[in-house]
Amino acid sequence: MKSIKELEAIRERALKEIAIRDNENKTRIVVGMATCGIAAGARPVMNAFIEELNKRGINTVNVTMTGCVGVCRFEPIAEVIEPNGEKTTYVKLDAEKARRIVAEHIVNGRPVLEFTIGAAEK
Amino acid sequence: MIYRSHVLICAGTGCTASKSADIAETMHKLLVERGIDKEVKIVKTGCFGLCEKGPIMVVYPEGATYSKVTVKDVPEIVDEHLVKGRIVKRLLLGDKEAQDVAKSLENVGFFSRQKRIALRNCGVINPENIDEYIAYDGYRALAKVLTEMTPQEVIDLVKKSGLRGRGGAGFPTGLKWQFAAQAEGDEKFVCCNADEGDPGAFMDRSVLEGDPHSVLEAMTIAGYAIGAGQGYIYVRAEYPIAVQRLRTAIGQAREYGLLGKNIFGTDFSFDIDLRLGAGAFVCGEETALMTSIEGHRGEPRTRPPFPAVKGLFGKPTLLNNVETYANIPVIINKGPEWFASIGTEKSKGTKVFAVGGKINNTGLVEIPMGTTLREVIYDIGGGIPNGKKFKAAQTGGPSGGCIPASHIDTPIDYDSLTALGSMMGSGGLIVMDEDNCMVDIAKFFLEFTVDESCGKCPPCRIGTKRMYEILEKITQGKGEESDIEKLETLANNIKKSALCGLGQTAPNPVLSTLRYFRDEYLAHVRDKKCPAGVCKALVHYVILEDKCKGCTLCAKKCPVGAISGELKKPHSIDISKCIKCGVCMESCKFKAIITQ
Structure with a gap:
């Protein structure tokens, strides 16, 4: 270790890895991972969320799983829950859609309306 | 590598004894089988402190804390929680009625009243991964000290914090550093006393197992402050996990250049080595400890000269306890004023206690100085099992004394414990109830x-x-x-x-x-009686005739055939044969057998 900069670089990198252990003031992406969700392809969706967040160096978002919310016909489902409690429910997802949600909703703060449950029910 | 979930499993000595290593291994196997081993990371941590409820497992990002996990529970945790995202409620730590929510550690009564400074990273980081220590501000204090402060400024800062030795005697740490810095000598040493010998005490072990780098960092800071180039950690060989983690930590610190030559590009060089003790209690005494490091039989010598003047190999030496060192990096990062704001007037900061004996939550707690014994026993410790009455608490192990129930509201600090005829000691706290003599x-x-x-x-x-x-x-x-x-x-x-x-x-x-x-x-x-019924020679087992139903159970259970009597008639005990094992009293359903 020759400089504080080096230490800081290690710190930044390690913080990213353990960010998951901090739940405060974080946006959560909750992916439905019950039998219905998994069968409909929820796992690649979840992995896409994780990879995309990682690629963009975002560590203020936790990806977690949940069970069946009851609308199995819409699976894979994911909900984006912001720290203030505001919830957006996305349905019939795939990996590509997940990446778009990260880009538009998480990064730019604009929910992707066409993927939401409201749009699907029309 | 970013994982979607981290599973923290306690790998302290307590939980290792209840098979946490098997649990981690089984979980890893299942994760591979389910194909999610690249999504879920298993992190072995140090002691969470709640040893009574071990093995402890915390699953992030939910922060769900599972207690008393067994190998059999692992498939359920993997399939329900990690695959489907459903928390296994029956294993959640905490009050039964509150089990429908994912409780985080901080919300459990045991943790909410604690203030973890020395134990800040125990159960939080993987002690075998230096990066995780660095992530939680590790080695920042060292960087600051080496690049921004003079040795005297470091000593003044420690003095200002009011930190006192956590080994038991409570000598002001800053003053000790000052003496060692002022001593003349071509070579100086920094030693760490990790020869924790009090029966029932395991604070230092938990720090070493859960956060070894904090001790290494603090010793290096101390080396800079007093002008030493070499440090020794004297740790007992009976702490195999602590020894192994220290070895790993020293290796990692050397690899990163945080130990060795020209640390942070400065002129300062420092290295640390381990010396294993064979477990003699006397080697926790500073002069005996240093004699043992020198390779001689661990015997004390007279003081003065004090180690600060003439210590290890006859050179000026600074010797502090593990917990004292563990406080140092935080004090430097957060400032002496912050530290001095915690605790009482003459005892600053927190103290770690290993709480054992007749108490529900056996384990490790860190409390601000000045917390009362009542809070430790009832609010954090969960009270005395089986509704028994609290009699006394023993602090300071074989060197300390007891605090009787009448002083249960005494705030715990160095001076109040000394005034009661006990002492802070290194932090063993043994709770005794009415059944203790x-x-x-x-x-x-x-x-x-x-x-x-x-x-x-x-x-x-x-x-x-x-x-x-x-x-x-x-x-x-x-x-x-x-x-x-x-x-x-x-x-x-x-x-x-x-x-x-x-x-x-x-x-x-x-x-x-x-x-x-x-x-x-x-x-x-005078009366040849043991009021608590412990001293065997003074205790007699007697069957109360009016309560005995003559069920013959006690006679069948008695290992020496000392009980006789007819069916459905009161029995009696032959005192000359009785070995006072107490089996009859335990087996009697009518409470007809008492001790006198």
């Missing part, structure tokens, strides 16, 4: 010191043995009233004349129990 407790601790006396000075070698013999006489019902006076005289003489701390403090358990529980001694001596 105080004479027996005093005898237990004295037996320990007799065993551990190094034999160099007569007051300790012979004196403690004589005291032990008197106590044995008393517990066998052969004591006289003059024995109590003899005990006191001997105790005071040993205190005054013994060579080192071991001997000087050895009579404390006797003196302190005599101070608060003299009536119990008198009951043993």
Whole structure:
């Protein structure tokens, strides 16, 4: 270790890895991972969320799983829950859609309306 | 590598003993089988402190804390929680009625009243991964000290924080550093006392197991402050996990250049080595410890000269305890004012206690100085099991004394404990209830010191043995009233004349129990009775005729055939045959057997 900069670089990198252990003031992406969700392809969706967040160096978002919310016909489902409690429910997802949600909703703060449950029910 | 879930599994000694290593291995196997081993990371951490409820497992990002996890529970946790995202409620730690929510550690009563400074990383990071320590501000204090501060500024900062030695005596740490810095010498040493020997104490072990880098960082800072180039950690060989984690940590720190030559590109070089002790209690005494590091038989020597002047290999040496060191990086990062704002007027910061004995939440707690004993026992410790009455708490192990129930609201700090005739000690806290005999407790601790006396000075070698013999006489019902006076005289003489701390403090358990529980001694001596029913020689088992239904169960259970009687008629115990094992009393369904 020759400089504080080096230490800081290690710190930044390690913080990213353990960010998951901090739940405060974080946006959560909750992916439905019950039998219905998994069968409909929820796992690649979840992995896409994780990879995309990682690629963009975002560590203020936790990806977690949940069970069946009851609308199995819409699976894979994911909900984006912001720290203030505001919830957006996305349905019939795939990996590509997940990446778009990260880009538009998480990064730019604009929910992707066409993927939401409201749009699907029309 | 980013994972979607981290599973923290306690790998401290307590949870390892209840198979946490098997749990981690089984989980890894299942994760591979389910194809999610690249999504879920298993992190082995140090002690969470709640050893009573171990093995402990925390699953992030939910922060769900599982307790008393067994290998059998692992498939359910993997399939339900990690695959489907459903928390396994039946394993959640916490109140039964609150089990429908994912409780985080901080919300459990056991943790909410604690303030974790020395234990800040225990159960939080993987102690075998230096990066995780760095993520939680590790080695930042060292960087700051080496690049922005002079050695004297470091010492002044430690002085200002009010930190006192956590090994038990409570000597101001900053002052100790000052003495070592001022001492003249071509070479100086920094030592860490990790020879934790009090029966029932495991604070230092948990710090070393859970956060070894904090000790390394602090020792390096101390080296800079006093002008030393080499450090030694004296750790007992009975702590295999701690030793292994320290070795790993030293290796990683050297690899990163945080130990070795020209740390952070400065002129300062420092390295640390381990020295294993064979587990002699006396080697926790500073002069004996250094004699042992030098390769000699671990015996103390007279002071002065103090180690700061003439210590290891005759050179000026700074010796601090593990927990003291663990506080240092935080004090430097957060400032001495912050640290001094915690605790009482003369005792700053927090203290870690290993709480054991008759208490529901056996484990490790860190509390601000000034917390009352009542809070520790009832609010954090969860009270006394089986609705028994609290009798006394023993602090300071074989060198300390007891705090009786009448002083349960005493704030815990160095000076209030000393005023009560006990001491802070290194942090063992043994809770006793009405079933504990105080004479027996005093005898237990004295037996320990007799065993551990190094034999160099007569007051300790012979004196403690004589005291032990008197106590044995008393517990066998052969004591006289003059024995109590003899005990006191001997105790005071040993205190005054013994060579080192071991001997000087050895009579404390006797003196302190005599101070608060003299009536119990008198009951043993005068009435030949043990009020708590512990001292076997003074206890007789008797069957109450009016309560005995003649079920014959006790007669069947008695291993020596001392109980006789006809079916459906009151039985009786033949005292000449009875070995006082107590099996009959335990098996009786009618509470017809009592001790007298």
